Amino acid sequence: MTILAIDTSNNPLGVALFDNNQVIGEYMTNLKKNHSVRIMPAVQTLMKDCERVPADLTKIVVAKGPGSYTGVRIGVTIAKTLAWTLNIPLVGISSLEILAAGAGRYFNGYVSPIVDARRGQVYTALYHYQNGALATVERDQLVMLADWATKLTEMNKPILFVGNDLPLHSAKIKEVLGSQAIFASETEHNPRPAELAMLGRDKPGEDVHSFVPNYIRLAEAEAKWLEAKGKILNG
Incomplete structure (x- = not known):
């Protein structure tokens, strides 16, 4: 079994090849x-x-997201095209879950990946490892960072925060959670494509035609267009 993993959902671009329970290549x-220009050459180089x-x-x-609207769309489009062309299974994994899987494997507590969504909002979720497997405690969501941090004070274990956007929100997290908040090291903030491959290794394939990204919210331009259209229709 040779798995190709693709992640362009945020600034990090990653591809990996996973074969017979071994990471044989990772970029x-x-x-x-621009991920649209760089992703296929990266795949081709790794394969070669x-x-x-x-x-x-x-x-x-x-x-499959959440993350950058354009980035998520690029990765999903290429993955669907390859799966359809090669007639092989396609599996989508949460971009937040990839971050949590890498940083939280040996952490005795909860893991909260953080991806900035502007205006004080973040894409986040909550995970923990249970019997060696990553389990979801809170599903992917778009929430105000201050509200999320306050909610996490109710948890009875430390919270490990991970993600390249942490510097934008670490002060507020520390203010609300104090010593309950732990921050991952610099080497753990990039989602590893090999982790992505492992997360999807045993999952069944999804229908390629109906497979869609998980944007959580509409792209800002699309949301503004719908808002303007609604105002016109409502007079």
Whole structure:
């Protein structure tokens, strides 16, 4: 089984090849560059370096959001195209779950990935490891960071926060949670595509035609268009 994992859901771009329970190749950057230009060359280079051809692939696993509207759309579109063309299963994994899986494996508490959504809002969720497997405590959501931090004070264990956007929100998290808040190290803030591959390894494939990203909210431009349309229709 050779799994290709693709993540373009935020600034980090990552691809990985996972074969026979082993990571055989992984490529990752954290740059504000156009993923649509860089993702296929990254896949092709990794495949070549690992001496794999498309016919060797048995599953595609993609980060389905939440995150950057454009970034999520790029990754999902490429993953769907590859899965359809090669006639192999497609699996989508939460972009937040990937972060939690990497940082929280040996943490005795809860893990809260943080992705900035502007205006004091964040995309987040809550996870913990149970019997060696990552379990969801709170599903993906868009919430005000201050409200989320206050809610987490009710938890009876420390909270590990992870994500490249933490510097934007760490002061408020510390203010509300104090010593209950733990921050992941710098090397843990990028979602590893190999973790993505592992998360999707045993999951059944989804219908390629009906597979959609998890944006949580509409792109801002689309939301404004719908709002303007509503105002026109309502007079």
